[in-house]
Amino acid sequence: MAATRRLVNTVAVITINHPPVNALSSSVRHALVEEFGKASKDPTVEAIVLNGSNGKFSAGADIREFGTSAIKTVSLEDINGTIEASQKPVVAAIEGIALGGGLELALACHYRVADIQSRVGLPEVLIGILPAAGGTQRLPRLIGIPAALDVIVRGRHIPATEALNLGIVDEVVQGSAVDAAIQLAQKVIGLPLNKRRLSTLRISSNLNMEDFLDTTVEKTKKQFRGAQAPMACIEAVRASVLLPYHRGVEKERQLFLSLWATGQPQAQQYAFFSEREAAKWSHPSGARWYSEEPKLVRTAAVIGLGTMGRGIVISLSKANIPVIAIEQDAYQLEMGKKAVNSLLEREAEKLKQQGFSPGSKLASVHFTLAFGELQDVDLVIEAVYENMELKKEIFRKLSSVCKSNAFLCTNTSGLNIDEIASVTDRPNQVIGTHFFSPANIMKLLEVVRGQQTSLTTIATAMNLGKILGKVTVLVGNCPLFVGNRMLGPYLEQASYLLEEGCYPETVDRAMEEFGFAMGPFRMMDLAGLDVGWRSRTEKGLTGANVPQGTPARKRLGNRYSPLADLLCESGRFGQKTGKGWYQYEKPGGRTARPDPWVKDFLQKYRKTHQIKQQPSNQEQIVERCVYALANEGFRILEDGIASCPEDIDVIYNNGYGWPKYRGGPMYYASFVGLPKVFNTLEKYYKANADVPSMKPAFLLKKLAAVGGPPIKEWRLQVGKPVNKL
């Protein structure tokens, strides 16, 4: 049964029963109508409590039903209307989660009791829609416009104690929310319900509402560039101010349908399910996530307390895993310790505000210089800077110090995992964990399997990612793995665009208007131009090791842009030096301003090399950069480095500032149409045979030839993930 009913004295307890998260599917909605109908008619019932099975109230509407006919049967808003109109008091007992339609359902109840561990929220905006079961009309009437906008537009999960302060719930309890709800229901039997029916309340405020909403629109436009859902949320809330409830709900529905027509919800819902699929990893051997048991990580160590190491330590501590943090000398250790402790203090403060004792949620961090102290840890994450020799030296040491079943992880953004593993006594227990900076904030974790990495090691690292709250994707080992490897052709095109007449700000604007959090040049300035320069120097692409007589703009017969090298030779490393592709207010400054020096430099460069000026327009800039990115994604699939296009999209959505409302580079290619992507690349490559990265990938050609099937059918063409490198 999708919902059940039991009687406790004169209180009917109706329980939603649709594992795993009690999504409000069509069958649940039908069952709710039936059970509420029976409870209303039953003369022995004086009050009703609504809860969800397995400690979860509800995760909201069943997202898989959107776009199908199932969503049209029994509207959730109608159910909410019936509940609110009930003559018998209805109390929601919120355990675990009440999200989206789940919270909308609870808002239709006359009272809400929440367990202290629960979270509530209206996260619809994160999947490209708006709360369209009355949520945008009831919540503002309950907590006022500013607070409701914050909840609806940001879509964040709100801890129970904050929900109590905001007035979303009436009571927060430490024990059973259902028992407390039954008690409350018994207490309120016979009391008037009018003031508890949110749809009947008036919104009162001292604010000049129109001005406030207009300012919010402007701020939101800037913050969520190109995303339609946040704007629709504001318009729906505006309707709650201007219109009576029933007309506000009509507006809400109309906005929902307009959003659907933009295609953004479909992309964001694809992104949502792709993230869940990424956790269900597969291995070239045929093993899958369910066939391997992860080992428990009770204690961990982090080597290196630079920016990455600090973030990793915080993540582990927040996941309640005690950490030993190691540095190479007393000074670095002290610096790292100060930084980590100050971040931990902030976390402790947040926990206190949520009503938790920090000691119960944050594990201890022990700082030391002594490797010997690592003998008992279950897992080590090495997070020193990108230098193969240094990493090998550390892994040799770890081999001799750590217990034989300890897992050894390397945090690298592209170095060869097999080479690092080869110096250890346990290559099967070595794995790459590529965190993104700042590691305590960024959601993505690329887990990189080496040739010899065992399935248990993979299962343990993937599970650790989940425990740390990361979106974790398993990838194969190749230079730069998935995300950074795809950046190569993307940044290459960005540089060529400058050579041909664009400026950093033109290219960045085009990519930011496309939706990227940051254009390629601002991104390079942030990351530091010296990092790539060092790597190109090591590879002999620039610097003293370039063979005499090599043309400035060619390497190994292919086109090469030395622009970034020339900037570095002038001491322009990006934000850290206050100058890079842009100028900044000071070294370490963050406000990028176009730099006349760069303009002049580019003009001279083009003249010196007699490059014909053909500045591309916005559409051409986006096409060249994004198609180059996706093309490399197809190669990565061919090579068996990513096991499916969804994994690549998850990486880009969560680690590279790709706009989620465009699904990811592979989804976007599919949305544009693979034949179009193929033809554009083919045309470019025919005219520029010295740019091999733009040669359409074989897999793209194959899929385009059959008309570009939907992305979920690509797997059939890709075959099993076999590392072909």
Ligand SMILES: CCCCCCC/C=C/C(=O)SCCNC(=O)CCNC(=O)[C@H](O)C(C)(C)COP(=O)(O)OP(=O)(O)OC[C@H]1O[C@@H](n2cnc3c(N)ncnc32)[C@H](O)[C@@H]1OP(=O)(O)O
């Ligand atoms: C004109 C038409 C009007 C329509 C009006 C509709 C108005 C209401 C709209 C909504 O309610 S939209 C949904 C809003 N809710 C959400 O966005 C919540 C999404 N879910 C989550 O954030 C998380 O899943 C969770 C609930 C916090 C649980 O996280 P956890 O890490 O514990 O588990 P997951 O692996 O994420 O999920 C488990 C399992 O459940 C599936 N799932 C989760 N939520 C939904 C859902 N709302 N609908 C359908 N399926 C859901 C998820 O995909 C996982 O599935 P499997 O991978 O196990 O198959």
